[in-house]
Amino acid sequence: MSAMRNTIRLLIACRDARGIVAAVTTFVAEQGGNLLDADQHTDPDHGEFFMRVAIERAGFALTPDTFDAAWQPVARRFDMQWSIHWGQPVKRVAILVSKHGHCLSDLLWRRRSGELDVEIPIVISNHPDTADIAREAGVPFEARPVMPGTKAAQEREVLALLAAARADVVVLARYMQVLSPDFVRHYPHRIINIHHSFLPAFAGGAPYRQAYERGVKMIGATSHYVTEQLDAGPIIAQDAAPTSHRDTIADLIRKGRDLERMVLARAVRLHVEDRILVSQNKTVVFE
Amino acid sequence: MSAMRNTIRLLIACRDARGIVAAVTTFVAEQGGNLLDADQHTDPDHGEFFMRVAIERAGFALTPDTFDAAWQPVARRFDMQWSIHWGQPVKRVAILVSKHGHCLSDLLWRRRSGELDVEIPIVISNHPDTADIAREAGVPFEARPVMPGTKAAQEREVLALLAAARADVVVLARYMQVLSPDFVRHYPHRIINIHHSFLPAFAGGAPYRQAYERGVKMIGATSHYVTEQLDAGPIIAQDAAPTSHRDTIADLIRKGRDLERMVLARAVRLHVEDRILVSQNKTVVFE
Amino acid sequence: MSAMRNTIRLLIACRDARGIVAAVTTFVAEQGGNLLDADQHTDPDHGEFFMRVAIERAGFALTPDTFDAAWQPVARRFDMQWSIHWGQPVKRVAILVSKHGHCLSDLLWRRRSGELDVEIPIVISNHPDTADIAREAGVPFEARPVMPGTKAAQEREVLALLAAARADVVVLARYMQVLSPDFVRHYPHRIINIHHSFLPAFAGGAPYRQAYERGVKMIGATSHYVTEQLDAGPIIAQDAAPTSHRDTIADLIRKGRDLERMVLARAVRLHVEDRILVSQNKTVVFE
Amino acid sequence: MSAMRNTIRLLIACRDARGIVAAVTTFVAEQGGNLLDADQHTDPDHGEFFMRVAIERAGFALTPDTFDAAWQPVARRFDMQWSIHWGQPVKRVAILVSKHGHCLSDLLWRRRSGELDVEIPIVISNHPDTADIAREAGVPFEARPVMPGTKAAQEREVLALLAAARADVVVLARYMQVLSPDFVRHYPHRIINIHHSFLPAFAGGAPYRQAYERGVKMIGATSHYVTEQLDAGPIIAQDAAPTSHRDTIADLIRKGRDLERMVLARAVRLHVEDRILVSQNKTVVFE
Numbered sequence A, B, C, D: 001m002s003a004m005r006n007t008i009r010l011l012i013a014c015r016d017a018r019g020i021v022a023a024v025t026t027f028v029a030e031q032g033g034n035l036l037d038a039d040q041h042t043d044p045d046h047g048e049f050f051m052r053v054a055i056e057r058a059g060f061a062l063t064p065d066t067f068d069a070a071w072q073p074v075a076r077r078f079d080m081q082w083s084i085h086w087g088q089p090v091k092r093v094a095i096l097v098s099k100h101g102h103c104l105s106d107l108l109w110r111r112r113s114g115e116l117d118v119e120i121p122i123v124i125s126n127h128p129d130t131a132d133i134a135r136e137a138g139v140p141f142e143a144r145p146v147m148p149g150t151k152a153a154q155e156r157e158v159l160a161l162l163a164a165a166r167a168d169v170v171v172l173a174r175y176m177q178v179l180s181p182d183f184v185r186h187y188p189h190r191i192i193n194i195h196h197s198f199l200p201a202f203a204g205g206a207p208y209r210q211a212y213e214r215g216v217k218m219i220g221a222t223s224h225y226v227t228e229q230l231d232a233g234p235i236i237a238q239d240a241a242p243t244s245h246r247d248t249i250a251d252l253i254r255k256g257r258d259l260e261r262m263v264l265a266r267a268v269r270l271h272v273e274d275r276i277l278v279s280q281n282k283t284v285v286f287e
Helices: A020-030 A067-077 A102-112 A131-136 A151-164 A181-186 A207-214 A249-272 B020-030 B067-077 B102-112 B131-136 B151-164 B181-186 B207-214 B249-272 C020-030 C067-077 C102-112 C131-136 C151-164 C181-186 C207-214 C249-272 D020-030 D067-077 D102-112 D131-136 D151-164 D181-186 D207-214 D249-272
Strands: A007-015 A035-043 A048-056 A081-085 A093-097 A123-125 A141-143 A169-172 A191-195 A218-225 A235-242 A276-279 A282-285 B007-015 B035-043 B048-056 B081-085 B093-097 B123-125 B141-143 B169-172 B191-195 B218-225 B235-242 B276-279 B282-285 C007-015 C035-043 C048-056 C081-085 C093-097 C123-125 C141-143 C169-172 C191-195 C218-225 C235-242 C276-279 C282-285 D007-015 D035-043 D048-056 D081-085 D093-097 D123-125 D141-143 D169-172 D191-195 D218-225 D235-242 D276-279 D282-285
Touching (some): A020 A035, A020 A048, A020 A067, A020 D020, A048 A276, A093 A102, A093 A151, A102 A131, A102 A249, A123 A151, A151 A181, A207 A249, A218 A249, A235 A249, A235 B218, B007 B020, B007 B276, B020 B035, B020 B048, B020 B067, B020 C020, B035 C035, B048 B276, B067 B081, B093 B102, B093 B151, B102 B131, B102 D102, B123 B131, B123 B151, B131 B141, B151 B181, B218 B249, B235 B249, C007 C020, C007 C276, C020 C048, C020 C067, C048 C276, C093 C102, C102 C131, C102 C249, C123 C151, C131 C141, C151 C181, C169 C249, C191 C249, C207 C249, C218 C249, C218 D235, C235 C249, D007 D020, D007 D276, D020 D035, D067 D081, D093 D151, D102 D131, D123 D131, D131 D141, D169 D249, D191 D249, D218 D249, D235 D249, D235 D282
Parallel strands (some): A123 A141, B093 B123, B169 B191, C093 C169, C123 C141, C169 C191, D093 D169, D123 D141, D169 D191
Antiparallel strands (some): A007 A048, A007 A081, A035 A048, A191 A218, A218 A235, A276 A282, B007 B048, B035 B048, B218 B235, C007 C048, C007 C081, C035 C048, C218 C235, C276 C282, D191 D218, D218 D235
């Protein structure tokens, strides 16, 4: 992972045209950059072009201060939307959680093991149940319960905590509150949710119960960016596992926990390594 | 598979009670039967008990003529619904298909290879496209097109063909017509459909297009018994495969064909080996 | 899981014969037992019969004190090898580990969450690295390093610790020492190892390096009972995940960690729920 | 697939250096080429660089006659090994088979359905069993049995048939003869085999029997290029499926057939779309 700290990521979206890859990679080469990866994709339906370029930090002539001026001619030529990520400092990932601690524990463990090279400045919950998990990992924990009628106020408090923690991305690690559109607009395509079903199947509440009642032979988990529409944002990662008539709802929940942990961890890793571009409510994921 | 010809299958459903397994297996032992398999399941929500018993034909004292009388005391004691399948003659599987021949080809190949030990007495289609596939396999092919206003008449013709073919089970191998409730009632839990999505996601038409537009990261296929409600019958088997932003709809269709073939073949095998019981719109599958 | 505490498990192995299932289930019914599960399997190569019976504790007339006498007639009639497990007290699982803490963390987390209903009385390591993980979970940690020439002495110390902890089963959660045949004989089919490859591929040391050098397109993990032959004991569970040319050894290790955690946890769960019988260096796993 | 006919593929291998991607993509842009894909990979162990470029045929200024001269400056600058594939005519795939027809049937069906856009000019077998399958598909079938002492002569005949059929690639669709080193040298990295195990586990004969005897919980299939060392060539694709103690060898064979068909078809597709580069006995697969 520390390799990621020494990797500059440049993300690009623009109208498709001839010569974009040549222009971008020539620019990198002229600045002494060693190209570690260059992935691109063209959306055939909308003629949109997407690119992710990974450049070795060592040897690259430009810095955060000098990059923009040098890059402007290329960006303007193709009318690009773009962003650059210098690998350091690492991203600050705030975690929101409710009562179920398995995804939280898993993310904390992956940070500790070095697999996720991120800062986790804060864990916020509407329940006190997971306070110990955060505390043992040395991460500040803030409980902000939601009562009937206090939802808007609670969201303002959470937003203030996130701002104070300088969160780059917000991970809903089984946070069982629907965020208001206003909240979502503060972190466009920077709130990652794990939904415990194979979306679009079983959106909404109690998906394992829904799955049990429908009698499906597989259950799934879906990680997606949160948008104003519930469970309808751009999907980042999904996985599924077989079930049988022997599985009770408790069994589905047990099997599902492992799916949720894996799928959410994968989505968070893809996000913090700047491997995801969003367009038309879909993701382009450069793995 | 020929082993299946020498295996008697007894399927049982009743209220749960103590002593059912003992009563059934004692009955089998008393009749000289060698128990090859005895699977059971209790639905904890409804207190319903399900059992499948597989008995070696050799040595079993009873025959189709003498079984019922001997079995009645056990069946009555527990108020069982039950059926017995003697392995021979093998089941007669009629196939309905429209334009896409991949599932049809696959089923015909599995019969030819001996993997599916069944008779396929007829292939019926509302299009002429797959006539060659049936013909090469030596199976009678009947085209029965559907025109605006002729659907009811066409269904009557199809039912007549199925009756003449003495079909035990009807497989919809990508048959793109919705069957009327009346048609379905002729073959209760004996019509097997393959739907090209991970149900309940993307029910209805054009599921690969729906999947593409939603931007899912996996596609699926679902085999289920047909009921009067479209794509809502008891699910027999499902599988899923990963996709990415690079996949066009054509790619999803290509990947999906393999899923569909595998999932449908599995469902048909489970059915003809009498491994499926249906209750509460769900299946109990004894593999 | 607490359901498991109220479930009695009876495991049986004997020569195949007619009437075994009837005799066993009749015995259970006569003792007022409610049969929760009754799985059996016959090994066609060796004519050996295996059975697992799960009985609801409530209502069953026998106790640990009275069972044997009542059961002897059935056991003798079929010359059975058998064992009974009363669900309480739960099994005592000792964990041996070296430097890598991911499997240890995962097992501790599953116990904490209630998914694994076991006691973990001790964690023993030949390295001090994972002491904190055990300590945070409130489990005694004992370091017993291995030096050149001290292996036999260290094993004696470990055996003494295991005896003092009254371990029922020993889990090697990435314990990188080969156990001596003498050690293994103390816990026949009660030492569970996780090997980080798809055995029998890449047995021995550095399996991810071996996999990388061979250029495989999937990596795997294998959980098995430890026998005197290295990496050759009866396999309990396996899983595999796709890889590509882009994966470095570090990537294989990262992907492998998740496989190892899942596969080991599954094997431990199957063992502590008494779902595994061993014969001919293979496992019969009643899931 | 017909899209592949209109796609030019350029494959490159050379020592890693700065500016390669820029040089290649600039060249393509200067020749009016629309870049459909540009994948690259650097082997960190050997400092080797690999690239696959897909160019839309329409608009590209160069032809098979004029390409080499225009390209030489770039190729020489980086001392490249390279090849170019114009998409038309499609590749000629010869199939060698023994008694088991499932992979042969599957490949023929995929060609028929348009999924594999190739010519299949000949099927050669050392047994007559699959003659009907080839015949029904309208493909010439040649039986060339191997007797004790006639292997060398048979190989010469097969090579003559392949030469007459102008085969670009040879697919061993369960051909149960070991090819001599001399035969292999005629088609370097152009002979694709399917081995019915998860290599390197169970190399050599009777892998399903080996798997059964070892008691593995998953079986696999491996497609690889044939080299002079048996079952040791560069791996192209692998897959695996779960098994249990209930599976007889016949069940493993049945489950394995589906794995083999899928894995071989995938490898053939990757090869004919020029997505594979070989180095150090490993494959780089640009999907």
